[in-house]
């Protein structure tokens with residue numbers, strides 16, 4: 138397979154064939170994100186992707202899942218994606234699911250009918266970064282969407298019958314907005330009712346612009362205990378009806394997983410137990426691995 142630059146995928150796409158249909162992220166402004174800062178955004182021609190698919194078919198006897206990368210692959214025109222999904226179905230008849238990541242703006246540029254059509258051709262899961270439900274935090278980190286747009290986009294995906302996995306970042310509001318960040322994020326998640334929530338905890342990468350705010354003293358990072366307290370506040374405020382909640386990313390101080398709402402009490406008890414420990418399960422050094 139041919140890949141340009143560093144590539145990233147969701148933990149749950151570990152078994153998927155990664156097809157790089159875009160280079161970088163069309164937004165590329167989120168201050169906490171370092172992943173595509175050194176890439177100039179472009180859409181790869183379909184002919185190149187067809188060649189990648191041909192190479193993959195020759196290399197892999199079974200391709201059950203395909204994940205389209207880079208950062209916000211849904212930015213491509215609907216006709217491009219439709220043709221690509223047809224080709225994936227033709228070459229990999231065993232494929233059960235194609236997924237990709239999208240910004241709220243990418244989703245809202247697609248009509249409900251377009252999303253339903255893409256679903257019928259195999260687009261079964263979309264990953265969307267919510268990160269926070271606080272408009273103040275979203276604006277400060279240059280997310281490019283406010284809470285209302287995130288809710289509208291999330292609901293549109295779900296209404297199209299496409300599974301939705303959203304990410305949120307504990308600590309993104311710093312000490313200054315921790316309480317607001319937790320409660321407003323719960324509000325957005327409750328309004329969207331995503332199938333999956335992936336929780337990360339803020340990590341400062343050397344290439345992430347948010348580092349400058351910390352160095353300037355305008356953003357105070359949460360320490361481990363305060364991060365867990367913020368997560369507890371978030372979980373307590375969640376009113377999710379059928380969601381897998383996971384904190385399995387290496388950025389977290391401790392791995393957590395629960396089916397909500399059934400396991401909400403167990404999850405809160407687990408966080409309470411972690412809060413009693415003298416030190417977090419993962420040290421800051423280990424979180425960076």
Ligand code: SF4
Nearest residue numbers: 162165166167170208
């Ligand atoms: S967080 Fe997502 S939308 Fe924001 S810059 Fe990174 S890849 Fe792009």
